Amino acid sequence: MKIGIVCYPTFGGSGVLATELGIALSDKGYEVHFITYEQPVRLTQGFHPNIYFHEVKVPTYPLFDFPPYETALASTMVHVITTQQLDLLHLHYAIPHASAAYFARQILRKTGRDIPFITTLHGTDITLVGRESTYAPVVTFSINESDAITAVSDSLKAETLESFDIEKEIHVIPNFVDVKRFHNTDKNHFKKMLAPEGERILVHVSNFRSVKRVPDVIKIFAEVKKHVPAKLLMIGDGPERQNTEELARSMGLYSDIRFLGKQEQISEILSITDLFILPSATESFGLSALEAMACSVPVISTNAGGLPEINVQGKTGFLSDVGDIEDMAKNAIHILSDDERLHQFKKAAIAHARKFEKQHIIPQYEQLYTDVIAGYKRVVCTQQ
Numbered sequence: 001m002k003i004g005i006v007c008y009p010t011f012g013g014s015g016v017l018a019t020e021l022g023i024a025l026s027d028k029g030y031e032v033h034f035i036t037y038e039q040p041v042r043l044t045q046g047f048h049p050n051i052y053f054h055e056v057k058v059p060t061y062p063l064f065d066f067p068p069y070e071t072a073l074a075s076t077m078v079h080v081i082t083t084q085q086l087d088l089l090h091l092h093y094a095i096p097h098a099s100a101a102y103f104a105r106q107i108l109r110k111t112g113r114d115i116p117f118i119t120t121l122h123g124t125d126i127t128l129v130g131r132e133s134t135y136a137p138v139v140t141f142s143i144n145e146s147d148a149i150t151a152v153s154d155s156l157k158a159e160t161l162e163s164f165d166i167e168k169e170i171h172v173i174p175n176f177v178d179v180k181r182f183h184n185t186d187k188n189h190f191k192k193m194l195a196p197e198g199e200r201i202l203v204h205v206s207n208f209r210s211v212k213r214v215p216d217v218i219k220i221f222a223e224v225k226k227h228v229p230a231k232l233l234m235i236g237d238g239p240e241r242q243n244t245e246e247l248a249r250s251m252g253l254y255s256d257i258r259f260l261g262k263q264e265q266i267s268e269i270l271s272i273t274d275l276f277i278l279p280s281a282t283e284s285f286g287l288s289a290l291e292a293m294a295c296s297v298p299v300i301s302t303n304a305g306g307l308p309e310i311n312v313q314g315k316t317g318f319l320s321d322v323g324d325i326e327d328m329a330k331n332a333i334h335i336l337s338d339d340e341r342l343h344q345f346k347k348a349a350i351a352h353a354r355k356f357e358k359q360h361i362i363p364q365y366e367q368l369y370t371d372v373i374a375g376y377k378r379v380v381c382t383q384q
């Protein structure tokens with residue numbers, strides 16, 4: 001089967017998941033064609049003979065204050081589907097991928113070709129951006145035109161049905177983790193460099209957008225440090241980074257916090273981590289927390305969106321209301337202040353993460369691809 005995967009190539013969760021899915025499918029013998037504007041970040045590690053990358057080029061022109069990416073994407077889809085004879089398109093993040101795919105399919109139908117497409121909803125395409133009135137009519141239409149719709153959590157499915165007039169079934173296929181790559185390895189020499197006095201290491205990973213409430217991480221850390229010797233590693237980059245660094249400085253914490261920017265070898269950092277902090281205002285799933293759990297790291301998070309589906313209260317970590325810094329700090333101190341308790345939380349975190357191992361989840365996508373292609377052929381035949 002030849003599958004086209006359309007995604008954002010950046011460090012955001014939807015692009016990471018799409019790339020991991022493409023790699024897993026290629027390992028199983030599928031031919032995978034990524035269509036996006038840059039080489040996806042996780043695709044830069046290792047060579048995959050079954051994977052192709054087709055760059056979407058958006059030519060500039062003095063008239064274009066906003067270069068028309070969606071038009072360039074639809075045209076690239078048409079070229080790739082035609083020349084590579086793809087069987088299916090799988091779109092990650094609805095905007096603008098689903099509407100571009102609808103457009104490409106209309107063009108292809110004029111030439112007698114046809115192809116089904118599946119849209120996977122990831123989060124902010126539904127919970128924040130997609131429901132804005134400037135986008136909502138196109139998002140609703142193009143989701144409904146998809147031959148199948150998936151959401152990464154029960155919570156995201158419920159939010160989609162609440163916010164949009166959806167006429168089709170939404171299949172929940174949770175995100176997954178590759179435990180061969182995300183597992184705890186011995187990096188004690190590295191730990192000694194970052195925490196020479198044996199301090200606990202706390203980590204936050206995100207794209208530093210306001211939805212992640214990154215300043216809350218600093219405030220939680222300030223409370224933790226009053227009770228437990230600790231260091232904080234901040235991984236990722238984005239619009240809130242500067243504010244957050246300023247906050248850390250103004251609170252006199254800068255020497256105990258390292259802002260490491262975008263990192264590719266996250267599992268090495270997670271291997272020396274004692275606690276993962278994710279205080280998001282909304283989070284459809286929380287892939288970064290699952291990757292931390294796979295490396296035996298317990299999680300302090302909010303109870304927003306799909307987080308209760310991966311973080312188990314009192315077992316793999318704790319969940320608090322959005323903005324309740326005091327409660328998150330109290331729970332962090334509870335986990336970190338006792339070696340044996342920390343050990344139990346670490347064991348529970350990895351055990352729960354294993355339920356989301358890629359070999360349990362990839363077959364669900366494979367089955368959906370087979371069903372969609374079979375259903376699509378039947379519909380096309382009866383229409384002829």
Ligand code: GMT
Nearest residue numbers: 012013014122123282283284285286287
């Ligand atoms: O918030 C991000 O990290 C990026 C965003 C995206 O769509 O690229 O992530 C969303 O998709 C991830 C993969 O399915 C989920 O794990 C994240 O929870 C989700 N982010 C939000 O809902 C805020």
